[in-house]
Amino acid sequence: MQLIHLAIPNFRNLQDLVIDFKTHVSAMPGASTEIDPKRIRSHALIGQNGTGKSNLIEALITIFRDIDLNRDASLDYTLEYEIRGHTVRIQADTAKQKRPFVWVDDDKVSQDYLLTNDRADKSPRDERRGPRLLPSHVFAYYSGRNERIESLFQEHQRRFNQRQEITADEVLSERLLENFTGTDADIRAVAEARRQNEARLKHTGDDRLRRLFYCRGGHSQLVLLACLLSDDAVFEKVLKNLHIDSLESALFVLKEPHRLREKRRAGRFDENELNEGDPRFWYARGNVVSEFLDKLWQVSWAPIEQEATKQIDFRGRTEKQRQLYLFVPSQKNLKQLGELVGGTDSFFRYAEGAYIGDLIDEVRITVRKRDEHGGKVGFTQLSEGELQILTVLGLMCSASTTLSGADNHLGRL
Numbered sequence: 001m002q003l004i005h006l007a008i009p010n011f012r013n014l015q016d017l018v019i020d021f022k023t024h025v026s027a028m029p030g031a032s033t034e035i036d037p038k039r040i041r042s043h044a045l046i047g048q049n050g051t052g053k054s055n056l057i058e059a060l061i062t063i064f065r066d067i068d069l070n071r072d073a074s075l076d077y078t079l080e081y082e083i084r085g086h087t088v089r090i091q092a093d094t095a096k097q098k099r100p101f102v103w104v105d106d107d108k109v110s111q112d113y114l115l116t117n118d119r120a121d122k123s124p125r126d127e128r129r130g131p132r133l134l135p136s137h138v139f140a141y142y143s144g145r146n147e148r149i150e151s152l153f154q155e156h157q158r159r160f161n162q163r164q165e166i167t168a169d170e171v172l173s174e175r176l177l178e179n180f181t182g183t184d185a186d187i188r189a190v191a192e193a194r195r196q197n198e199a200r201l202k203h204t205g206d207d208r209l210r211r212l213f214y215c216r217g218g219h220s221q222l223v224l225l226a227c228l229l230s231d232d233a234v235f236e237k238v239l240k241n242l243h244i245d246s247l248e249s250a251l252f253v254l255k256e257p258h259r260l261r262e263k264r265r266a267g268r269f270d271e272n273e274l275n276e277g278d279p280r281f282w283y284a285r286g287n288v289v290s291e292f293l294d295k296l297w298q299v300s301w302a303p304i305e306q307e308a309t310k311q312i313d314f315r316g317r318t319e320k321q322r323q324l325y326l327f328v329p330s331q332k333n334l335k336q337l338g339e340l341v342g343g344t345d346s347f348f349r350y351a352e353g354a355y356i357g358d359l360i361d362e363v364r365i366t367v368r369k370r371d372e373h374g375g376k377v378g379f380t381q382l383s384e385g386e387l388q389i390l391t392v393l394g395l396m397c398s399a400s401t402t403l404s405g406a407d408n409h410l411g412r413l
Helices: 053-068 147-151 154-164 174-179 184-204 219-229 233-241 258-266 271-276 287-299 331-341 344-356 384-401
Strands: 002-011 014-020 077-083 086-092 101-104 107-109 138-140 212-214 244-255 301-311 318-328 360-369 376-378
Touching (some): 002 053, 053 077, 053 086, 053 138, 053 154, 053 212, 219 233, 219 331, 219 344, 233 244, 287 318, 287 344, 344 360
Parallel strands (some): 138 212
Antiparallel strands (some): 002 014, 002 077, 086 101, 244 360, 301 318
16 A cells, blocks of 8 residues: 555644655666666654644544544545555545545545445446455554554454454354254255354454554564564564574463453353353353464463452552463474464464453563573563564564555554
8 A cells, every 4th residue: 555645634733734645766866767766665754742743643543444434534634545556535525525535546436435345246346346445454553652542443442352252153053053954944044144144243343354453562472472483584584683583481371351250240141151151261252262262271381370469550559360371381382372273373363362352461471582692581671672673563564464464554663
């Protein structure tokens, strides 16, 4: 994806803002005209404090959030970009209509055109329309704390959490699978189950296609494990630049999620939740449990349960947590976990789901650096600069594989 033009008449301290993004590097004086100019693949936003850098990033996130959630426009703007061989122009003028005007390759269309594909049985089928006209993912990383930007990702995160709790039985019931004989009635039942599942996905979003992704502190631990797990040359380069050779060990500290703790204390678990939930993980259920935590249990040594009093904010407020320690003793065990869950992309997706779903409190990682750079080093002993580089570069690499090809990276160091 390549941003071309952005105009914002009035958004916080951005007044009559117009930006035309360069698409190619300017030729040096005297350079040969036969050489094609190099295409610019990314842009950096540099400015003094208070000039509106964060507001500009927030405006871009808001634009794509509103479109992806099929909402009315929150601000007036004109945005033009190139993506997958097409030019998309979106213009929001809330005084004229609530939804933005949209053009694709100069053809006037609607916001819905960017969100839905033509039916497979439609003839002729418009292969251009659909989510491919939007960036695959927009993710943000903020080195400090910015609750305003963070709030823009809440709805996508809420849908992600709901999607993680959908179990296989909710798609095709055990009764249907056991009694399936291929009759017309069985086929109709499967079709109805599929229709209901597609409707649920439309409402909650597909966990593998979460378009807006906010990077939090805990992601740096998961990114490091993904880098150590992968054989990809880009991941290896990230580790090499940080002088990290291999994983020494990783201690996953799981905790009883707040929502399940409240249910347990109030005695509000229903029979279905008790039957489908995994008692090892406080009756949590869904893909994260069956496809990740169960596999993590298999490769870990000596699971240990305990109840701990933990400080949860800077004011000294504490709470009692039920915790479960799962110890991965080596790089070999981590590789085994990766194979069980289906590779690096699945590992990151499921581990991130456990983290966002309040099941992972932290991962205590020890890595082996080259002897001249410290030997065995705990994750917390890495410098702030190393953690930021690891988080941003590693997550961008993870996004290009784990998140199906990130096209747009918005953030601030």
